[in-house]
Structures are given as C-alpha cells and as structure tokens.
Amino acid sequence: MADWRSYDTIAEAYERIWAPRFETVARHLLAAAPPVQGSRLLDLGTGMGAVASALADKIRTLRAVVGCDLSFGMLGKARHRVPQLRLVVGDMTRLPFRDASFDVATANCVLSHLADYQSGLAEVVRVLARPGAFATASWGPSSDPYAAAWKELLEGAVGADTAQRTVDLVVPSESRFSSPENVRTALIDAGFTTARVSLAELAHECSVDEYLADRELGASGRFGRHALGDPGCRRFLGTATSEFGRRFGDRVSYSRPLVLGVGTLR
Numbered sequence: 001m002a003d004w005r006s007y008d009t010i011a012e013a014y015e016r017i018w019a020p021r022f023e024t025v026a027r028h029l030l031a032a033a034p035p036v037q038g039s040r041l042l043d044l045g046t047g048m049g050a051v052a053s054a055l056a057d058k059i060r061t062l063r064a065v066v067g068c069d070l071s072f073g074m075l076g077k078a079r080h081r082v083p084q085l086r087l088v089v090g091d092m093t094r095l096p097f098r099d100a101s102f103d104v105a106t107a108n109c110v111l112s113h114l115a116d117y118q119s120g121l122a123e124v125v126r127v128l129a130r131p132g133a134f135a136t137a138s139w140g141p142s143s144d145p146y147a148a149a150w151k152e153l154l155e156g157a158v159g160a161d162t163a164q165r166t167v168d169l170v171v172p173s174e175s176r177f178s179s180p181e182n183v184r185t186a187l188i189d190a191g192f193t194t195a196r197v198s199l200a201e202l203a204h205e206c207s208v209d210e211y212l213a214d215r216e217l218g219a220s221g222r223f224g225r226h227a228l229g230d231p232g233c234r235r236f237l238g239t240a241t242s243e244f245g246r247r248f249g250d251r252v253s254y255s256r257p258l259v260l261g262v263g264t265l266r
C-alpha cells in the first residue's frame with residue numbers, strides 16, 4: 001500500500017489543484033532572489049517543477065536548471081510539465097551533488113517537511129558556490145475560520161492527538177518556518193553571510209467543494225483518508241461539506257501570509 005506521507009499518492013490531484021497556486025508562490029520566491037543570466041540553479045523539493053515553470057522564458061538564459069525531489073510521482077509530472085528541467089531523485093539532507101556546483105538554490109514550500117532542517121540547510125551551503133544565494137518560501141500561520149473548521153472536523157473524526165502527531169510526521173518544521181524570525185535565524189545559523197526575510201500575502205477565493213478538495217491534499221487530509229479508508233473519508237467529506245455550507249455558505253475567501261527568506265554566501 002502506498003505511503004500516505006509521500007507526495008506520490010497525490011501527484012494527480014496536486015497537478016490539478018495545487019500546481020497553479022504553488023507557481024504563484026514560486027513567482028514571489030523568484031522575485032525575492034532573481035537568478036542572473038548564466039547561473040546554475042538547483043530547485044530543492046522541486047515537485048512538479050513550479051519554480052522552473054515560474055521562470056518561464058528566463059529558463060533559457062540559465063546555464064543549468066536542476067530539480068531534486070524524493071517523490072518519483074511528482075518528478076514524473078515535472079518531466080512532462082517542464083522538459084528543460086534536469087531531474088534528480090534525492091533527499092535534501094544528503095544531496096547527490098559536488099561542493100560548489102550551483103550559484104542559486106531554491107526551496108518552494110519544502111523546509112517545513114524536514115525534521116532535520118539543519119542538515120538540509122548545511123547541504124545547501126555545501127553545494128552553493130561563492131557568491132551564491134538561496135531562496136526559501138514557507139507559509140505563515142493560517143488564521144482564517146475555514147482552516148480552524150477543517151481542523152476541528154478532522155480532529156473530531158480521527159482524534160485530536162492522532163491528527164497532530166501524524167501531521168508532525170509530514171511537516172515537522174511547519175510551525176518553525178511559519179515565523180519570519182525563525183527563518184532568518186535558521187539561515188544565519190546555517191552559515192549564510194546575510195539573511196533577509198520579507199512577507200507577501202496570498203489571497204484565495206473558491207467554492208467550498210474546491211476548498212475541501214484542497215484540504216484533502218494537505219498532510220491532515222492525506223492522513224484522514226489513510227485512517228478512515230475510502231468509504232469513511234467520503235462520509236467525512238460529506239459531513240464537512242454540509243457543515244461548511246451551514247457555517248459559511250457556498251464560497252470561501254481568505255488570505256495567507258507567505259514568508260520569503262533569502263540567504264547569501266560571499
């Protein structure tokens with residue numbers, strides 16, 4: 001049976017539901033640290049290549065663009081979506097690259113997944129040349145009523161402790177990297193010469209059905225399907241749809257902060 005924690009299990013739905021939004025995040029990331037012509041770029045946790053897609057025509061001006069990810073399912077999608085991206089299966093905490101192989105590294109919504117984020121950042125410092133730059137994006141805290149309602153309903157279905165413990169298995173560093181100060185500290189502690197952090201705000205409006213389909217892809221939703229099984233998960237989603245309709249009507253509209261960190265090496 002497929003491991004519910006892996007992105008392999010959700011690659012199809014990710015492409016349909018999440019890929020456009022992560023490309024928007026990637027455009028913010030690239031605006032914070034635009035790669036210069038001729039540079040070699042490594043995109044860590046590349047997934048289906050959101051950063052490379054967001055580069056658009058600029059990709060042709062770079063010397064190399066390499067995407068590295070643990071998930072074969074996600075990389076399979078990247079191969080079709082961005083044929084110019086060179087793909088490597090690998091773990092960000094043990095990168096299969098020589099020292100100083102890249103000028104720029106990016107990690108778009110990836111650091112939250114690393115329990116040992118210090119090893120991941122140490123690897124980024126190792127594979128970057130001097131001068132070099134690393135740009136990271138992570139979600140800030142979600143403080144909207146929809147996220148709170150989803151959490152409450154899911155915890156009701158699978159148990160609060162279990163839900164939290166299992167989410168921690170997928171995104172153990174999510175709360176750490178939701179704080180701008182923690183992002184800055186992590187970059188400096190990793191050895192970057194400078195670290196600057198900025199915030200962006202991403203607004204989103206969609207139907208309740210689309211919102212719940214989005215939540216199903218997150219760590220808690222994936223665990224929900226695993227714990228409840230397909231029929232149980234369908235029943236849970238039916239209940240969640242009615243409850244969201246009762247509380248909020250047909251549509252949801254919210255915004256979520258994005259934390260953008262840029263570390264440079266001299």
Ligand SMILES: C[S@@+](CC[C@H](N)C(=O)[O-])C[C@H]1O[C@@H](n2cnc3c(N)ncnc32)[C@H](O)[C@@H]1O
Pocket residue numbers: 007019022023026044045046047048049050051068069070071074090091092093107108109110113114
């Ligand atoms: C939220 S997705 C983001 C994907 C892509 N950066 C984007 O913006 O669409 C997180 C990605 O990080 C990958 N990932 C998680 N832990 C990883 C690790 N230790 N090394 C490499 N990739 C990892 C997952 O497989 C997944 O594709």
